[in-house]
Amino acid sequence: MTPTAARTPQAVRPSAGHARDKILATAFRLFYAQGLRAAGIDTIIAESGVAKATFYKYFPAKDDLILAYLEKVDGVWTGQLHAAAEAAGPDPAAQLVGLFDALASACRRDGYRGCAFINAAAESASGTRIHERTVTHKEHVRAWIRDLAVQAGAPDPDQLARSLTLVLDGGLASGVLDADPAAAIAARHTAAQLVSASLGRNP
Amino acid sequence: MTPTAARTPQAVRPSAGHARDKILATAFRLFYAQGLRAAGIDTIIAESGVAKATFYKYFPAKDDLILAYLEKVDGVWTGQLHAAAEAAGPDPAAQLVGLFDALASACRRDGYRGCAFINAAAESASGTRIHERTVTHKEHVRAWIRDLAVQAGAPDPDQLARSLTLVLDGGLASGVLDADPAAAIAARHTAAQLVSASLGRNP
DNA sequence: AAGCTACCAGACAGACCTGTCTAGGACAAC
């Protein structure tokens, strides 16, 4: 009601920034499906239905769009991992296994092509912002899994987190080859074995 | 000594096909270091020190060079895996763990950037020859590991081979992020756990 | 009405990419 409140850009122009969302949504789709280099700016612009000038207003360079894409992927994938873990119940040990359901769900999805971060890292030289962002993502995931391992009372949470991220990354990496659900099932099974062995319980 | 023996191309022209080797060696280096798309034909030709016509004589298209590159990578990597396994001694169970030493050696090598096949698959659309070649490679590796698992007397060699390839691929995939030897050590450790658990021995 | 903001449409530049083509040199076989 106050003039200042009415003056916020969102209130004044409901469509302000809308173009950015359309671009990012298209980039999300094309970058993942085709790869960072194979998806050209012109195609993204055309499929977004925006003008070129608008694109370069929001993303001064292609790398900026790629980083925004990775940010979005991070949010989506992390959310799916957390949701799968929580769906396994309150027991941290069960959550460590349950998070692998996110892998199975992902690989059943149409157009699944493995881990967007691994794929991005394969296309970017080390030292670039894109590469660094990928490393950060993987570190966050491992730190989260390590946290669960601590809560589960693992004697060596670092080692368990390492093992589980290896299996998870292996499952994701094999996803770029074929979206075989058997790999995801095997990953979950392997994770259960490793968690049991680490916690000293007999499966 | 016979005329026919002296008439073999290799004897007549020692340099025949030499240009092909130079091209392939340069491609091996650049494709792995920079990626398939980032490494341009012109650069490969320039660094090989050959003429453009010579290049296109041996490799009619870039894809042909990429396939030859993958063929070479297959030979090298498979050789390293086999060597590492054999170095662990005659026991198949020990070989299943020992093959992971190839991962540790690889990631200590300068310029290590993970698995060339996973990286190639990340850059190529599924259905292409490049993608198919990658799938074939991974199938061969898993079949070999499964063979070792059978020899080791694993009750479920398929499952053990799946688990071990997941860990191996996970180690290779994380190699494109950072050449952290800790990941390779953890992979070997995890493999030992899985082999012990599968064979019903207590570690 | 004037101004501002967000946007659209598309030409354009300059670099880089793959692949073709012409012209010719070095060397062994005959």
Place this chain on the structure above:
DNA sequence: GTTGTCCTAGACAGGTCTGTCTGGTAGCTT
């Protein structure tokens, strides 16, 4: 000497890529 093979040097075409720039439209604010 002639022929055939393998090679070098590099111009060229036609396409694609990223990024810049000009000009014009719609709608809200003042």
